[in-house]
Amino acid sequence: MNTLAQSFRDLNQIKLAAMIATAVVMIGFFAFISLRVTSPSMAPLYASVSLEDGAKIVAELDKENVKYELRSGGTQILVPADMVDRLRLTMAQNSLPSAGSGVGYEIFDKSNTLGTPNFVLNINQVRALEGELARTIQGFDTVDAARVHLVIPTHELFSRQTSDPTASVAVKLRGAGGLSKNEVAAIRQLVATAVPGLKPQRVTVVDSHGTLLAKGQDKNSDPNAVSEESDAYRVEYETRLSGTVERLLEQSVGASKVKAEVHADIDFDRIVTNKEKYDPEGQVARSTQSVSDNEKSSDTSNNQTVSAANNIPGGSGAGGAAGGSQANHVRTEETTNFEINKEVTNSIKESGNVKKLSVAVLVDGTYTTDKDGKQVYAPRTPEELKKLEELVKTAVGFDAARGDTVSIVNMQFVNTNLETFTAGPFDWIKQDLNSIIQTMVLGGVAILSILLVIRPLVARAIESVEMASKEDALEQAALAAPSITARLMDQSKLAPIEEPEEEEDMINIDRIQGKLKSSSYTKINSMVDKHPTETAQILKAWLSGM
Structure with missing residues (x-):
């Protein structure tokens, strides 16, 4: 021991300082490693919460003296893994995090409706409905947060003006993905069915980036809405036919060896026709009316002179013999009503009828390996292309009467040799790469x-x-x-x-x-x-x- 002490005394100041500094660094390093190893494993208490809810949750954790970590700008809260379940129950007891933005029907639980003006009741009803709809929409897997604004007109007494209700929905998406057309349509339908008199076409949907996902306009008031819907229908129809042709031909020529494009000329005019047709040859007696009139008349007049003697009872007046005339008139009338055969036709020709189809198909050839191991391209035979053309015509509903055309061309495809990315067995460590x-x-x-x-x-x-x-x-x-x-x-x-x-x-x-x-x-x-x-x-x- 004395020898070791003497050895340290023999060292100069530089070596002694280096040894002391190295010892301090090593002690600190091993202390850091021991703390990292012995520190409890942290697990997410909530992966994504609003800043308001995050502040309330952190305040509760401070009261409980629980160690926590904040990540992702304060929206992700981590706590010791063995305390996650208990802390979630504690936060739920305090109504944290909130079910969604705004208030729901619980607004009526805290207010006394007795003596409340009708205006305030209507406003609270709209607020409650907006909050409940926002909570429901926020339950979607792709939606992180949502807000709903409703405009419900009030019907005043003796007012003839009526307006339809409208709605606006703002959503904050989770991750880098977006809402599909079906999800947007589901949100519009959900809001429309919750509000009396609201149509899905009058619900506007936007995301947090300011992208218009659905335009809330009625077709009758906005002609552009009809045009946009028509274009979307045409593109969807063409895409569906192209996919059908490609999937069908890939079974024969191979995957990624066929490309199809379809152009459809669609008639979006809606025609209503009312037609009445009469057939004079097909008349039928519907009713017959007969009227018979028999009239008789007589005339008994003479030429005697009118005097006083003629007016005395019992007296006889002088004069000649009596004379007169008689008449008999018979009239018969018959009326027959005929019903003429009439054909009434009401026909409605809906929009979306295909007027013409043009289909273009590009097919790759065949490849064989020569003796040197190289691939040799060979074009397809005309007989094979003819069979493929028949398949395409049947798949798209070819109609020569309306001028449909199908063109199949055989050309060599460019081999891009694109490398596909495959997930490695150690990709899971990327999330902890910094640590x-x-x-x-x-x-x-x-x-x-x-x-x-x-x-x-x-x-x-x-x-x-x-x-x-x-x-x-x-x-x-x-x-x-x-x-x-x-x-x-x-x-x-x-x-x-x-x-x-x-x-x-x-x-x-x-x-x-x-x-x-x-x-x-x-x-x-x-x-x-x-x-x-x-x-x-x-x-x-x-x-x-x-």
Whole structure:
């Protein structure tokens, strides 16, 4: 121990400062590693919350003295993994996080409706409906947050003006994806069915980037809406036919060896026809009316002179014999009503009828491998192209009467040799790449420090201790050298080594002037082998005495 302390005293100030600095760095490094290893594993309490809810959740965690981490700008909160379930129950007890933006029907639970004006009740009803719709839309997998604005007109007394309700929906999407057409249509239908009198066409949908996903306009009031819908229908119809042709031909020519394009001329005019047709030959007597009139009349007038005698009862007036005329008139009338055969036709020709189809198909040829291992292109035969044309005509509903055309061309495709990306077995570490790199760098620094700094210093200290121990042993050997030498000489006299009586050869030994006998050299080697420790001490004593 004293020797080690003396070794440190012998170091100069620079080496001593380097050793102290290295020791401090290594202690700090291992302390950091131990903290990282012993620290609890963090797990997401909530992966994505609003800043308002995040502030409330953090306040609750501070009250509970729970360690937490904030990521993604404060929207992701991490807590120890073994406390996630308990903390979620605690937050749910405090209604955190909120179910959605705005308030719902709970607004009526906290207010006293008695004495509340009708205007306030209507506003609260609209707010509650907006909040409930926003919460429902926020439940979609692709929607992170949503807000709904409703415009519901009020019907005033004695007012003839009526307006339709409208709605606007703003959504914040989760991730880099977008809403599909079906999802947008579902949102519009959801809002429309929740509001009386609201049509899906009058619901506007936008995202957080300001992209218009659905335009809320009625077809009757906006002609452009009809045009946009017609173009979308035409593109969808052409895409569907193209996909049908490609999938059909790929079964024969191979995958990625056919490309089809379809152009459709579609009639979007809606025609309503009302037609009435009369058939004069097909008349039928519906009713007959007969009227018969028989009239009789008579005239009994004479030429007697009118006097007073004619007016006296019992008197007879002078005059001639009585005379007159009679008439008989008969009239018959018959009326027949005929029903004429009439044909009434009401026909409605809806829009979307295809007037003409033009189909273009590009087909790759065949490939064979020659004796050198190279691929050789060969075009397809006309008979094969004819069969493919028949398949295409059947698939698209070819009609020569309306002028449909189908063109199939065989040309060699360009081989782009695009490399497809395949997920590697270690792609899962990308999310923790920064932590892994940090740990590896720190580990590398620690290893280099141990190999380049600590190891040389420790080796030098150990070497100093060993040298000091050897010096002490040499001093002790020097003091005991005379007695050891005498003992060795006595042993050599008591037990002489038998040597064969042979002619002794003379050998040369480096650094020694003169010659020695071979038997003497052998005798010395034997003594050294038997007493190596004493020999070493004698040599050290000799060297120290020189």
